[in-house]
Amino acid sequence: MTTPAANPPQADTPFSFTLLGQDGQARRGRLRCGHGAIETPVFMPVGTVGSVKAVTFEQVWATGSRLILGNTYHLYLRPGHELIARRGGLHRFQGWDGALLTDSAGFQVFSLSDLNRITEDGVEFRSHLDGSRHFFSPELSMEIQLALGSDIVMAFDQCAPYGADPREVVRAVERTTRWLKRCRDAFGGDDDGASAPGRTRAGGWERVLFGIMQGGVDEQLRRRSAREIVELDLPGYAVGGLSVGEPTTAMREMTDLAAGLLPRDKPRYLMGVGFPDDILAGVAAGIDMFDCVLPTRMARTGTVLTRDGRLVVKNQEYAEDERPLDAECGCPVCARHTRAYVRHLFQAKEMLGPTLATIHNLHFYQELMAGIRASLEEGRFAAFAAMATERWQQGEAARLDGVRRRNP
Amino acid sequence: MTTPAANPPQADTPFSFTLLGQDGQARRGRLRCGHGAIETPVFMPVGTVGSVKAVTFEQVWATGSRLILGNTYHLYLRPGHELIARRGGLHRFQGWDGALLTDSAGFQVFSLSDLNRITEDGVEFRSHLDGSRHFFSPELSMEIQLALGSDIVMAFDQCAPYGADPREVVRAVERTTRWLKRCRDAFGGDDDGASAPGRTRAGGWERVLFGIMQGGVDEQLRRRSAREIVELDLPGYAVGGLSVGEPTTAMREMTDLAAGLLPRDKPRYLMGVGFPDDILAGVAAGIDMFDCVLPTRMARTGTVLTRDGRLVVKNQEYAEDERPLDAECGCPVCARHTRAYVRHLFQAKEMLGPTLATIHNLHFYQELMAGIRASLEEGRFAAFAAMATERWQQGEAARLDGVRRRNP
Numbered sequence: 001m002t003t004p005a006a007n008p009p010q011a012d013t014p015f016s017f018t019l020l021g022q023d024g025q026a027r028r029g030r031l032r033c034g035h036g037a038i039e040t041p042v043f044m045p046v047g048t049v050g051s052v053k054a055v056t057f058e059q060v061w062a063t064g065s066r067l068i069l070g071n072t073y074h075l076y077l078r079p080g081h082e083l084i085a086r087r088g089g090l091h092r093f094q095g096w097d098g099a100l101l102t103d104s105a106g107f108q109v110f111s112l113s114d115l116n117r118i119t120e121d122g123v124e125f126r127s128h129l130d131g132s133r134h135f136f137s138p139e140l141s142m143e144i145q146l147a148l149g150s151d152i153v154m155a156f157d158q159c160a161p162y163g164a165d166p167r168e169v170v171r172a173v174e175r176t177t178r179w180l181k182r183c184r185d186a187f188g189g190d191d192d193g194a195s196a197p198g199r200t201r202a203g204g205w206e207r208v209l210f211g212i213m214q215g216g217v218d219e220q221l222r223r224r225s226a227r228e229i230v231e232l233d234l235p236g237y238a239v240g241g242l243s244v245g246e247p248t249t250a251m252r253e254m255t256d257l258a259a260g261l262l263p264r265d266k267p268r269y270l271m272g273v274g275f276p277d278d279i280l281a282g283v284a285a286g287i288d289m290f291d292c293v294l295p296t297r298m299a300r301t302g303t304v305l306t307r308d309g310r311l312v313v314k315n316q317e318y319a320e321d322e323r324p325l326d327a328e329c330g331c332p333v334c335a336r337h338t339r340a341y342v343r344h345l346f347q348a349k350e351m352l353g354p355t356l357a358t359i360h361n362l363h364f365y366q367e368l369m370a371g372i373r374a375s376l377e378e379g380r381f382a383a384f385a386a387m388a389t390e391r392w393q394q395g396e397a398a399r400l401d402g403v404r405r406r407n408p
Numbered sequence: 409m410t411t412p413a414a415n416p417p418q419a420d421t422p423f424s425f426t427l428l429g430q431d432g433q434a435r436r437g438r439l440r441c442g443h444g445a446i447e448t449p450v451f452m453p454v455g456t457v458g459s460v461k462a463v464t465f466e467q468v469w470a471t472g473s474r475l476i477l478g479n480t481y482h483l484y485l486r487p488g489h490e491l492i493a494r495r496g497g498l499h500r501f502q503g504w505d506g507a508l509l510t511d512s513a514g515f516q517v518f519s520l521s522d523l524n525r526i527t528e529d530g531v532e533f534r535s536h537l538d539g540s541r542h543f544f545s546p547e548l549s550m551e552i553q554l555a556l557g558s559d560i561v562m563a564f565d566q567c568a569p570y571g572a573d574p575r576e577v578v579r580a581v582e583r584t585t586r587w588l589k590r591c592r593d594a595f596g597g598d599d600d601g602a603s604a605p606g607r608t609r610a611g612g613w614e615r616v617l618f619g620i621m622q623g624g625v626d627e628q629l630r631r632r633s634a635r636e637i638v639e640l641d642l643p644g645y646a647v648g649g650l651s652v653g654e655p656t657t658a659m660r661e662m663t664d665l666a667a668g669l670l671p672r673d674k675p676r677y678l679m680g681v682g683f684p685d686d687i688l689a690g691v692a693a694g695i696d697m698f699d700c701v702l703p704t705r706m707a708r709t710g711t712v713l714t715r716d717g718r719l720v721v722k723n724q725e726y727a728e729d730e731r732p733l734d735a736e737c738g739c740p741v742c743a744r745h746t747r748a749y750v751r752h753l754f755q756a757k758e759m760l761g762p763t764l765a766t767i768h769n770l771h772f773y774q775e776l777m778a779g780i781r782a783s784l785e786e787g788r789f790a791a792f793a794a795m796a797t798e799r800w801q802q803g804e805a806a807r808l809d810g811v812r813r814r815n816p
Contacts, residue, residue, distance in 0.1 A: 050752055050753065051758045051760040053760070054763075056763060057744070078752070078755060079727070087728065087746065087748055087749075093749055341495075341503065347487065348482075348487070350457060350459045350461065351462045351759055351762065352461070352463070355464060
């Protein structure tokens with residue numbers, strides 16, 4: 001009996017990042033890896049537990065997504081990385097032909113778990129599913145991510161919450177650096193034994209390790225964290241510890257600073273960000289990669305994205321609205337369905353409501369990124385970003401104004 | 409702003425049924441209507457409240473479905489037929505380009521509603537959603553279905569439950585005939601005033617009225633009901649009041665009898681049936697149309713259909729099963745995904761589980777119907793039905809045997 005499988009990986013393609021052009025600090029680039037080429041700046045949809053919630057992988061692919069994120073914490077708990085490894089790895093297990101990045105589980109064990117205890121060795125925590133005890137270390141995070149087979153593996157870092165004691169932020173930076181070295185050592189090297197830090201071909205295609213910068217909203221700590229992790233010469237770097245509750249202005253300042261501290265010839269990934277205006281600001285700062293649960297999570301509760309801000313389509317006011325979700329959107333939902341219909345689906349609790357909203361929202365993000373890339377190629381990013389940001393923020397302001405008027 | 413819309417109806421195509429061939433009592437035919445041609449025998453997926461649960465209409469279309477069923481009762485309650493009419497009718501509201509049949513709400517007001525009171529005028533009932541009082545009559549059922557714009561409109565009938573007092577079954581037959589005449593009168597006629605019972609072009613395409621036979625499991629009552637409804641010379645007829653709890657042998661006997669009592673040149677629809685072996689038996693009896701919630705409802709609880717019976721894919725035993733859901737299935741789920749993956753999705757309560765199972769199950773039914781049609785064209789239906797029935801029933805027997813062994 002034949003086994004359904006993802007496209008065979010292009011095993012001979014090493015991971016690479018090519019900077020194709022620059023417009024101000026903003027960068028147009030291309031990632032290559034064993035599971036295809038990815039145009040940057042790129043937005044990665046989040047596929048938490050082996051699926052991008054509410055949609056098929058064909059539908060994800062059709063939005064233009066070519067790189068998605070898998071959550072190590074969730075997959076470790078259910079169905080378990082060993083089962084996925086026995087089934088040929090996460091690409092094949094879930095039937096996704098594109099590229100995969102996995103997070104390290106660090107963010108989840110610090111934020112999702114009810115209880116956790118941090119030591120130099122790692123983090124002890126209880127599962128949010130059944131309360132069972134587990135222990136994560138840098139080494140285990142690498143073992144799990146290598147078992148999952150993701151193209152890009154994220155380092156196991158410590159993220160201090162916003163507003164934490166400054167000494168805790170310092171400790172998190174120091175520990176993140178020490179843990180990164182342990183990640184690199186546990187990650188292994190090329191089969192030929194060549195010294196290529198953060199690169200391994202285990203399993204038939206190259207996987208690479210990205211380091212993560214911490215430092216909260218402290219400029220000096222950001223500089224220190226950047227210096228320490230860049231020294232390890234890894235294939236890519238992420239900015240962690242932002243979008244965790246700090247004010248938007250602080251996030252923007254830190255993004256500007258952080259992007260400039262990372263090597264020019266390597267991809268830069270701003271973790272967990274964000275709304276369209278946050279992404280535009282990130283690109284302006286020189287960020288190449290983004291991920292966020294916003295488009296998928298908001299979709300499931302009946303909120304869709306438009307060029308003019310969020311639209312809470314489940315609301316009564318759209319009950320007879322003949323317009324598509326976003327008049328300028330090229331997605332199949334906007335081509336076929338009205339706001340009135342999508343609103344009805346949420347009212348009637350039909351699963352198709354979350355599905356259509358998710359398809360639209362993911363498409364919306366991919367159209368945003370395509371627009372960003374086109375504007376970069378044509379040297380008009382600043383104007384594009386200014387206009388898109390203004391429309392988004394004006395729409396959001398009008399929406400909030402309406403909410404306030406209805407709930408004085 | 410342009411409005412997304414279904415393909416414009418082929419308004420000039422009148423409803424017709426062509427008998428293309430016969431093999432024993434089994435029939436190969438073709439329905440034509442304003443929303444396309446439908447090859448028979450046909451299976452109609454159920455689109456209860458404006459969506460076929462858990463899938464997009466593109467996915468329904470891709471299974472080969474060209475005629476789906478909408479539930480008048482549910483759509484009347486939410487979002488309301490008047491809203492749907494204002495939005496251009498049900499085809500356009502839900503974005504379905506194919507043909508539509510709506511039921512009359514009769515079955516639901518008798519079975520779903522907590523309280524109902526039946527008079528000669530109609531049925532008073534309480535909504536299963538909020539307990540509000542409503543009154544359905546033959547005239548209102550026609551008004552709602554004409555507002556929805558379905559290509560095939562079902563008569564408002566009275567279905568006596570299995571095991572009912574024989575006098576109640578007689579009363580239901582008599583009332584069904586009287587109500588059918590009221591449905592015909594309320595349905596209207598062609599715009600040109602020609603006398604074409606059960607045909608109207610209101611709204612731009614022809615809609616037709618199907619009568620429904622009742623009579624429980626009583627041969628004489630079935631003959632009487634058939635005689636009375638056939639006299640009205642409607643464009644099609646359905647067999648109602650089966651698959652409501654009676655033993656399978658009784659259902660099969662009554663189907664054989666009932667199909668033979670209906671006109672040869674008109675489509676015959678067996679309502680609410682059923683499992684693959686029931687459908688094969690229905691085709692053998694001379695039935696052309698089927699609908700059933702089985703494939704969609706079972707899918708949502710983690711049961712998929714295979715040529716060898718049901719497979720409860722959410723069970724632990726499939727946790728590492730590399731095989732597709734059904735080895736002989738040509739659906740995109742079986743091409744891409746394993747039982748292990750689909751099982752994981754149900755374990756993790758990911759919406760993609762019900763979605764993939766629904767795509768597979770609908771595809772399974774359409775493949776069954778395509779196999780039936782091909783065997784009819786080649787004059788080998790009896791052999792096809794015998795083999796498919798034997799495999800299905802042997803698989804089901806083995807499954808039940810396993811269940812009994814595990815739960816002695």
